[in-house]
Amino acid sequence: MAQITTLIKRELMSYFYSPVAYVFIKIFLLSTVGTPFFLGNFLNTKQASREIFFLFHPWLYLFLIPAIGMGLWAEERNTGTIELLFTLPISMIQAVVSKFLAGWIFIGIALLLTFPIILTVNYLGEPDNGVIFASYLGSFLMAGAYLVITCVTSALTRNQVISFILSVIVCFIMVLLGWGIFANIMNKMFPVWLTDIISTASFSTHFNSISRGIIDSRDLIFFLSIIGGGLIINALILETKKGS
Amino acid sequence: MIEVDRLTKNYGSLLAVDNISFQVNKGEILGFLGPNGAGKSTTMKMLSCFIHPTGGTARIGGKDILTDSISVRKILGYLPESAPSYKNMTVLEFLEFIAQTRGFSGQEKSDRVERIIDLTTLESARYQTIDTLSKGFRQRVGFAQALIHDPPVLILDEPTDGLDPNQKQEVRALIQRMAEEKAIILSTHILEEMEAVCTRAIIINQGKIVADGAPQTLLTHSRVFNAVTLKLPHRLEDATTQSLLKLENVNDVKTVAPSQTGEDYVVQVFPNKKQDILGQVKDLLNSNNIEISEIYREKGYMDEVFRHLTLGG
Ligand SMILES: Nc1ncnc2c1ncn2[C@@H]1O[C@H](COP(=O)(O)OP(=O)(O)OP(=O)(O)O)[C@@H](O)[C@H]1O
Numbered sequence A: 001m002a003q004i005t006t007l008i009k010r011e012l013m014s015y016f017y018s019p020v021a022y023v024f025i026k027i028f029l030l031s032t033v034g035t036p037f038f039l040g041n042f043l044n045t046k047q048a049s050r051e052i053f054f055l056f057h058p059w060l061y062l063f064l065i066p067a068i069g070m071g072l073w074a075e076e077r078n079t080g081t082i083e084l085l086f087t088l089p090i091s092m093i094q095a096v097v098s099k100f101l102a103g104w105i106f107i108g109i110a111l112l113l114t115f116p117i118i119l120t121v122n123y124l125g126e127p128d129n130g131v132i133f134a135s136y137l138g139s140f141l142m143a144g145a146y147l148v149i150t151c152v153t154s155a156l157t158r159n160q161v162i163s164f165i166l167s168v169i170v171c172f173i174m175v176l177l178g179w180g181i182f183a184n185i186m187n188k189m190f191p192v193w194l195t196d197i198i199s200t201a202s203f204s205t206h207f208n209s210i211s212r213g214i215i216d217s218r219d220l221i222f223f224l225s226i227i228g229g230g231l232i233i234n235a236l237i238l239e240t241k242k243g244s
Numbered sequence B: 001m002i003e004v005d006r007l008t009k010n011y012g013s014l015l016a017v018d019n020i021s022f023q024v025n026k027g028e029i030l031g032f033l034g035p036n037g038a039g040k041s042t043t044m045k046m047l048s049c050f051i052h053p054t055g056g057t058a059r060i061g062g063k064d065i066l067t068d069s070i071s072v073r074k075i076l077g078y079l080p081e082s083a084p085s086y087k088n089m090t091v092l093e094f095l096e097f098i099a100q101t102r103g104f105s106g107q108e109k110s111d112r113v114e115r116i117i118d119l120t121t122l123e124s125a126r127y128q129t130i131d132t133l134s135k136g137f138r139q140r141v142g143f144a145q146a147l148i149h150d151p152p153v154l155i156l157d158e159p160t161d162g163l164d165p166n167q168k169q170e171v172r173a174l175i176q177r178m179a180e181e182k183a184i185i186l187s188t189h190i191l192e193e194m195e196a197v198c199t200r201a202i203i204i205n206q207g208k209i210v211a212d213g214a215p216q217t218l219l220t221h222s223r224v225f226n227a228v229t230l231k232l233p234h235r236l237e238d239a240t241t242q243s244l245l246k247l248e249n250v251n252d253v254k255t256v257a258p259s260q261t262g263e264d265y266v267v268q269v270f271p272n273k274k275q276d277i278l279g280q281v282k283d284l285l286n287s288n289n290i291e292i293s294e295i296y297r298e299k300g301y302m303d304e305v306f307r308h309l310t311l312g313g
């Protein structure tokens, strides 16, 4: 456990050493604030901006999370530090889990920083604390799922750009699966029950369900098992690829 | 301490390490030599549990690298080739990080880090980002990192690569000081370094061990080992050459060249079966009253042995 903490600390430090962290947080804040203001007013809906704020998270994460995660393993392999890491007395699982957790904590920090904004936005409305909390939880869990996919693609290659593109594609598919238009197209090709199964594998389906304010254990289990499964795949890939 | 048992590594169809076995005991400093691509680093990566062997195994301090790799890594200090490190950390942060992952905390951690900074003369670079260090300093950081837990087994892949002559000397001295209590494997391309530091050397070529022995023993493979070299102010007369050749253990007499100084003629007398013929040659020259400016027995040349063993020439 102490070793995991040490590894997480180093990883987090390396985020804040690099300009990527600050750029990420700025873009994240600007876009999370920007989208509800622009689109919220533009559409002139009665919906609280808060809902729109969360509505766009799947699309925001689509680029932001692969951007911060693409280097996680690719960089270690590129600079050779992976040889240092895996000759220290730490297990593969410890290494994989701590790298993931560090990234997740970092995203969590960025997400928390939006909290004052959300409060302001909701100042005039009637904020439903339960729904806000659920939305944050859903967003955080979904971010973990994006991140684990990026971890896997980052372990697959030394090249950060390839890792980025691969993970955007995979995450895009995971979001798209639950999208109405996509489901309509699929309904024409496949029986409805199959389309339903496919759309339950979508990030956005589960995220939307949580952010309505009802924390259903099926949604939690969905994201947590994506994360768990992803970490295992990540470990297996590294085990075979670390030396090449 | 280290028992390597038929270790093999394939990269696809390339046989990088081919069924090698050897042992290293406490107190030994084993030099790993061989041409580029011979399989030195690959062997060291397997011993340090970074890559899995295709076949065979090794035990380090009695622990198997395949079944008990965490225990092996605990007792091992490993310096990977070209000393990778986290470049955005300072030297101090990096060494503390390594100490922590090796299970040290609090005062003990600080003590160990301080001792190692002192030992590897990193004091002046303590707060510098590794990114901005010169190559030699980075190499020292890598060396420091491998020593922080005072491991009983050290595996060092080209530890003096990129160091200035003074630092090379210092690292060699440090390795020798530590040797008594440890089993050490180091790879190097510098033959003099191997001769100066190692108690034993293994030369590997295309994944196979082609020689294994003390540096002095390896030198006996040299073509000129125990040959007697004469420097003479005058050309050696044919009659003398003939009588040299008639000596019981003499095999050949060769005029090498007038030496660089331009003054002397240089002649080498080769023995049968590399026997010691210095006495015989001296006696003969004395009894014939031949003037010589220098006479000595050749110890052999490591570079020639190396070339011979790795090029088959
Ligand atoms: N990851 C890899 N994939 C494929 N081939 C590899 C890999 N690593 C090493 N090799 C090959 O294995 C052989 C042995 O390489 P190794 O690095 O062990 O040589 P070395 O003796 O350390 O050489 P050098 O003196 O140049 O450091 C080389 O032919 C090399 O190309």
Ligand SMILES: [Mg+2]
Pocket: B040, B041, B042, B081, B157
């Ligand atoms: Mg090498």
